[in-house]
Amino acid sequence: MTNRERALNILHYKPADRLPAVHFGYWGELLHEWIDQGKIPKDILEGYYDGSGADRRLDELIGWDFNWFTTVGPHNGLLPEFEHKVLEELPDGTKRIQNSLGLIERIKPGTTSIPSEDDYLLKDRAAFEELYLPKMQYSPDRVNLEYFKAFNETRATDIPIGLNLGSVLGTIRDMTSVLGMSYLMYDEDEDLFADIIDAFADMQYKCAEAILETGAKFDFAHYWEDICFKNGPLLSPEIFDELCAKHYKKRNDLCHKYGIDIISLDCDGIVGELLPTWFENGVNTMFPIEVGVWGDQFAEAREKFGPGLLGVGGMDKTVLRKDKAAVDAEIERIKRLVALGGYIPCPDHRLMPGTKFELVQYYAEEIKKIRL
Numbered sequence: 012m013t014n015r016e017r018a019l020n021i022l023h024y025k026p027a028d029r030l031p032a033v034h035f036g037y038w039g040e041l042l043h044e045w046i047d048q049g050k051i052p053k054d055i056l057e058g059y060y061d062g063s064g065a066d067r068r069l070d071e072l073i074g075w076d077f078n079w080f081t082t083v084g085p086h087n088g089l090l091p092e093f094e095h096k097v098l099e100e101l102p103d104g105t106k107r108i109q110n111s112l113g114l115i116e117r118i119k120p121g122t123t124s125i126p127s128e129d130d131y132l133l134k135d136r137a138a139f140e141e142l143y144l145p146k147m148q149y150s151p152d153r154v155n156l157e158y159f160k161a162f163n164e165t166r167a168t169d170i171p172i173g174l175n176l177g178s179v180l181g182t183i184r185d186m187t188s189v190l191g192m193s194y195l196m197y198d199e200d201e202d203l204f205a206d207i208i209d210a211f212a213d214m215q216y217k218c219a220e221a222i223l224e225t226g227a228k229f230d231f232a233h234y235w236e237d238i239c240f241k242n243g244p245l246l247s248p249e250i251f252d253e254l255c256a257k258h259y260k261k262r263n264d265l266c267h268k269y270g271i272d273i274i275s276l277d278c279d280g281i282v283g284e285l286l287p288t289w290f291e292n293g294v295n296t297m298f299p300i301e302v303g304v305w306g307d308q309f310a311e312a313r314e315k316f317g318p319g320l321l322g323v324g325g326m327d328k329t330v331l332r333k334d335k336a337a338v339d340a341e342i343e344r345i346k347r348l349v350a351l352g353g354y355i356p357c358p359d360h361r362l363m364p365g366t367k368f369e370l371v372q373y374y375a376e377e378i379k380k381i382r383l
Contacts, residue, residue: 014076015169015170015171015230017029018077019273030356032074032375032379033355036080037366041363044364045368061082073371074371074379079171080233081171082175084175084177086154093109105117114128114131115132128190134195139203139207143186147211159227160226163228171231172229172230175233176219176266177215177218178236179208179212179215193246204254205254223269228270232271232275234275236276236278237278237279240279241304242280243283259294260292275323283311295320298323299323299357301324302325303359310348310351324357326356328366331358331371332363342374356378
């Protein structure tokens with residue numbers, strides 16, 4: 012069987028010969044560590060991104076079958092983007108920058124974590140209508156129609172490839188910061204936050220529609236959101252459902268019309284309170300199912316929503332910084348999830364610095380030994 016056949020069969024509760032060894036990429040710092048250790052060649056970073064030729068070359072060196080986040084899509088963000096520029100450099104070397112989404116960040120020298128959110132432009136209706144709404148419009152140059160018209164003849168057929176549907180709320184959170192999003196939800200202009208979401212979602216729907224109308228075929232569709240953290244969602248589930256549910260349904264109904272029945276969504280943190288909105292409106296695949304300090308999320312969600320809820324992820328990637336005994340114990344734990352069906356184990360986010368190359372190779376080898 013090809014890895015595409017394996018993955019699609021498992022997620023459709025059909026027979027497969029074995030589990031595929033699936034991953035979700037790496038922190039850049041880890042790849043540099045492995046280069047310094049002589050584990051991978053330096054030129055592997057040239058043109059590297061999820062699902063790229065360089066990524067697949069790295070798969071061969073490690074033993075992975077494929078990266079789940081192998082997707083293609085339109086330019087479904089702001090267009091044109093804001094100018095990325097340095098606004099101020101502080102005495103300690105920290106830089107205040109305006110990024111491509113109009114968010115003001117503080118970047119400290121030598122740090123690799125997410126930058127601090129310092130300020131934002133999207134504060135009121137005037138900023139929305141003057142600065143952002145023009146950048147949220149659909150235009151033909153968002154979609155490379157010629158690429159998608161030839162997609163079925165040129166795409167890789169040995170691995171699953173998804174249509175990138177963008178983000179209903181996650182990218183807006185990136186534009187405003189968590190603080191700014193919180194203010195916008197309760198702004199004196201009670202319709203403003205809804206208008207922002209509606210405008211952004213309408214553009215992304217038109218992008219997906221234009222791609223699917225070319226006849227391009229996809230194995231799954233995929234959202235990126237990241238609107239939860241270690242204690243739950245960043246906003247009220249009731250507000251989220253009221254403002255966002257209709258957009259998931261509309262976009263997912265479009266995917267169903269074109270034969271796409273696996274729709275995954277990437278959200279970090281504890282996602283249980285938002286799962287009803289996603290699942291009831293067509294998102295049926297959890298990813299990457301972070302384990303964190305709170306433990307397994309997939310078994311509980313499967314018990315609640317039934318076999319229609321699928322999963323890719325849920326493997327505690329921190330064991331790949333430890334030893335073989337820790338890896339073996341984690342594989343034994345996720346075998347219980349595999350037995351539920353409709354589930355493919357995958358490290359529960361990008362592999363972080365300190366991950367041991369040989370342990371990743373060992374994990375990939377052992378996963379492929381699991382017969383179904």
